[in-house]
Amino acid sequence: MTGSKTSTGQVLWGAAALGLMGVVAAYPVAGPARFWANWLLWFLFLLTIAMGSLFIVALEHLVGSRWSVPLRRIPERLSTLLLPAVPMALVALGALPVLYPGTRPEAAHDPVLAGKAFWLSTPFVSTRVVLCLALWLVGVAVLTGGSLRQDRTRDPGFNVKARRFAPAFLAIFALTLTLVAFDWISALEPKWYSDIFGVYLFAGTFLAALAATAASVVYLKDRGRLEGVRPAHLYNLGAYLFAFTVFWSYIAFAQYLLMWYGDMPEEVFWYKERLAGPWLGVALLLGVVHFLIPFFALIPRDAKEDTRRLFWVAVLMLVAHVLDLYWLIFPVLGPPRLFWPELSFALFFISGGLLWVRAAMERGEDMPAGDPFLREGLEFRL
Amino acid sequence: MTQPKSGDTFGVVGLFESADALMAAISKVREAGLGKVEAYTPYPVHGLDKALGQRRSPLGGMVMIMGVLGALTAFLFQWWISGIDYPIVTGGKAPTSWQAFVPIMFEVTVLFATFTAGLGMLFFLNKLPFFGHPVLHAKAISAITRDRFGLAIEAEGDAFDVAAAVRALESAGARPIEVISVPSFSGPMTARYLERSLLGIAIACAVSGYATYWAVKLFPVLPPTSHMLVQPRLDPQKPSAFFKDGHGMQLPVPGTVARGYLPLGVTSQEEAATLVNPLAVTQKVLEEGRQAYMNHCVVCHGPLANGVPTLTSAYGAKPANLQAQQFREYPDGKIYWAIVMGKNAMPSYAADLSEDDRWAVIHYLRALQRAQNAKPGDLAGVKFEAGSGQGSEGKAP
Numbered sequence: 001m002t003g004s005k006t007s008t009g010q011v012l013w014g015a016a017a018l019g020l021m022g023v024v025a026a027y028p029v030a031g032p033a034r035f036w037a038n039w040l041l042w043f044l045f046l047l048t049i050a051m052g053s054l055f056i057v058a059l060e061h062l063v064g065s066r067w068s069v070p071l072r073r074i075p076e077r078l079s080t081l082l083l084p085a086v087p088m089a090l091v092a093l094g095a096l097p098v099l100y101p102g103t104r105p106e107a108a109h110d111p112v113l114a115g116k117a118f119w120l121s122t123p124f125v126s127t128r129v130v131l132c133l134a135l136w137l138v139g140v141a142v143l144t145g146g147s148l149r150q151d152r153t154r155d156p157g158f159n160v161k162a163r164r165f166a167p168a169f170l171a172i173f174a175l176t177l178t179l180v181a182f183d184w185i186s187a188l189e190p191k192w193y194s195d196i197f198g199v200y201l202f203a204g205t206f207l208a209a210l211a212a213t214a215a216s217v218v219y220l221k222d223r224g225r226l227e228g229v230r231p232a233h234l235y236n237l238g239a240y241l242f243a244f245t246v247f248w249s250y251i252a253f254a255q256y257l258l259m260w261y262g263d264m265p266e267e268v269f270w271y272k273e274r275l276a277g278p279w280l281g282v283a284l285l286l287g288v289v290h291f292l293i294p295f296f297a298l299i300p301r302d303a304k305e306d307t308r309r310l311f312w313v314a315v316l317m318l319v320a321h322v323l324d325l326y327w328l329i330f331p332v333l334g335p336p337r338l339f340w341p342e343l344s345f346a347l348f349f350i351s352g353g354l355l356w357v358r359a360a361m362e363r364g365e366d367m368p369a370g371d372p373f374l375r376e377g378l379e380f381r382l
Numbered sequence: 383m384t385q386p387k388s389g390d391t392f393g394v395v396g397l398f399e400s401a402d403a404l405m406a407a408i409s410k411v412r413e414a415g416l417g418k419v420e421a422y423t424p425y426p427v428h429g430l431d432k433a434l435g436q437r438r439s440p441l442g443g444m445v446m447i448m449g450v451l452g453a454l455t456a457f458l459f460q461w462w463i464s465g466i467d468y469p470i471v472t473g474g475k476a477p478t479s480w481q482a483f484v485p486i487m488f489e490v491t492v493l494f495a496t497f498t499a500g501l502g503m504l505f506f507l508n509k510l511p512f513f514g515h516p517v518l519h520a521k522a523i524s525a526i527t528r529d530r531f532g533l534a535i536e537a538e539g540d541a542f543d544v545a546a547a548v549r550a551l552e553s554a555g556a557r558p559i560e561v562i563s564v565p566s567f568s569g570p571m572t573a574r575y576l577e578r579s580l581l582g583i584a585i586a587c588a589v590s591g592y593a594t595y596w597a598v599k600l601f602p603v604l605p606p607t608s609h610m611l612v613q614p615r616l617d618p619q620k621p622s623a624f625f626k627d628g629h630g631m632q633l634p635v636p637g638t639v640a641r642g643y644l645p646l647g648v649t650s651q652e653e654a655a656t657l658v659n660p661l662a663v664t665q666k667v668l669e670e671g672r673q674a675y676m677n678h679c680v681v682c683h684g685p686l687a688n689g690v691p692t693l694t695s696a697y698g699a700k701p702a703n704l705q706a707q708q709f710r711e712y713p714d715g716k717i718y719w720a721i722v723m724g725k726n727a728m729p730s731y732a733a734d735l736s737e738d739d740r741w742a743v744i745h746y747l748r749a750l751q752r753a754q755n756a757k758p759g760d761l762a763g764v765k766f767e768a769g770s771g772q773g774s775e776g777k778a779p
Contacts, residue, residue, distance in 0.1 A: 253484060257484065260481050261473065261475075299446065301438075301442060
């Protein structure tokens with residue numbers, strides 16, 4: 001076990017180093033626009049997993065769910081991905097003058113953009129980004145940090161504190177995640193209007209975090225950890241994944257249907273870009289991997305307790321989330337691009353993210369041992 | 383499902399003290415293979431259906447199939463109706479726009495799936511209507527509904543060995559053990575009675591419906607109540623069978639005059655001079671004339687008809703002073719012409735004043751002219767009413 005672990009780590013480090021070379025080379029060779037688009041994709045991928053995990057933790061505290069207590073340490077650990085996301089966000093501010101038309105001086109002469117000039121200006125966007133990061137770090141410190149401390153102190157007072165903190169954090173989460181959607185993705189095409197876009201990103205975020213949690217749980221269980229987690233717990237995770245697959249599709253289609261019906265120029269141009277030529281293929285693929293496959297794969301009751309199937313559906317959902325972000329971000333560069341810069345970024349950020357998560361999975365105990373509801377959670381039956 | 387005859391042995395039921403004892407006994411009793419093993423418990427016991435070796439319910443598969451069928455039904459139905467049978471462009475979209483079908487497909491999927499789940503569970507799997515399960519007639523049921531756990535070996539054929547079943551339950555630790563026979567069901571509280579009643583009602587409805595239909599159709603002495611459905615009329619976009627040219631709307635006969643639109647019969651103001659006021663001068667006519675004058679004429683010609691308007695001069699036009707010599711000598715017909723055709727800046731008042739109103743206004747105008755140009759002796763012929771008790775002079779026009 002130890003030997004294979006070390007070699008996996010070495011492979012990941014090697015892959016990350018290889019990817020890093022490609023990432024560094026991409027800036028001068030492939031051009032800044034492509035570099036920043038890739039950076040944005042992977043930054044948002046890791047950020048949304050971290051944010052979604054934090055959302056799961058806060059939600060569980062808010063509603064006082066018991067069944068999920070044995071699993072709660074997994075999203076808590078995943079939420080620490082927010083720490084590497086902070087420098088990534090600060091670096092991503094470099095994309096503002098390159099990818100975001102609202103920050104360019106000629107935006108002042110555009111009648112539509114002139115009205116949004118202050119909102120889209122680099123100083124105000126940067127202020128918002130920094131403010132959001134600070135708020136999220138508070139969330140990680142209170143929910144994850146507090147839970148890890150509880151391992152030592154065994155102080156049930158943390159549960160009371162977390163339950164009081166959770167609703168405030170969820171309100172902040174809703175606002176700031178909408179800001180992520182608007183500032184980082186919508187603002188790539190600032191003339192586009194969609195009120196539901198924040199919810200759309202939330203659906204993808206929650207789903208990605210659930211998928212990462214489910215994959216981690218199955219992975220750890222296969223290695224003999226998380227003893228006491230029953231098929232019933234996996235069933236609930238699978239049911240969550242299944243439900244929010246449908247939720248994502250519902251929101252995505254609702255946004256599309258209204259704009260398709262309304263046929264307003266300021267709305268449909270966004271879809272015309274994303275459903276034209278090769279992007280239509282990407283959109284259809286997104287429908288297949290983000291909805292059809294997971295929907296039908298998770299429909300049977302046994303499928304949600306089947307660790308193999310759950311693991312691979314979860315991995316597929318993470319791939320679908322990357323594809324979703326790709327479909328949202330890359331059309332501003334023109335036709336789809338997938339060559340060594342994209343592959344290098346994927347290699348670097350996937351192996352880097354896995355290295356971080358592997359290290360995070362050693363933090364604290366595998367279950368929140370100090371939580372007074374852990375026993376009740378372990379006894380959960382359907 | 384064939385119902386067992388009353389008096390047959392339904393099975394043997396034994397009671398256990400705890401769920402654990404029941405679970406431990408199940409495998410032993412199942413091994414004996416004497417009949418169908420079934421458990422009756424006061425509350426759901428985890429793992430019971432697995433221990434009893436029950437097949438996974440087919441309901442999920444049924445719901446799945448019906449859900450997919452619902453989606454396909456909704457899609458094909460809409461696609462055929464709005465794309466093939468009667469293509470209509472709605473909102474500038476192509477008739478076969480699949481996007482517009484999706485909400486309906488979603489709804490019909492849910493409809494088919496939920497109905498299958500609910501009705502399939504009740505009627506297909508739970509086999510309702512089903513009154514009086516034999517166990518409900520056993521003595522054991524009063525214990526089972528409180529705090530005992532029943533395990534039954536139920537007969538699956540004629541070769542059911544009651545004694546062996548009792549021994550099997552006994553050795554598994556059940557106390558007490560009861561042999562249950564199929565109770566006699568009679569009266570309306572049986573499934574068969576209910577089924578027959580419903581079937582009878584359905585047949586009666588069908589027979590009477592068809593009988594009425596054919597009776598009315600074959601014997602026209604009884605015409606069906608058609609209310610206003612059958613009547614001579616022209617349906618939209620259908621030719622008329624009444625008129626030769628097939629049009630429902632016919633042009634009027636040449637020379638037809640619409641009510642209230644009598645032609646003048648004259649073609650110039652000079653010719654109009656010959657027209658004679660058809661109304662007699664009476665108090666009523668003068669009152670009507672005054673009313674019409676006050677409604678339409680006074681704003682420009684003024685209350686005294688001297689061209690001093692009640693509107694301010696900001697209006698810009700210079701209305702005619704009808705007290706002028708020229709107009710006092712106008713024949714009635716020429717004034718009538720001016721009212722109907724308009725004059726200079728004055729528009730036609732033909733649409734506002736009826737035939738009678740026009741002539742009444744002219745009488746009233748004559749009265750105004752005479753009042754402003756009164757001669758001594760004009761009042762000579764006027765008789766003042768003495769009995770009114772107040773000065774009539776003030777009220778005289």
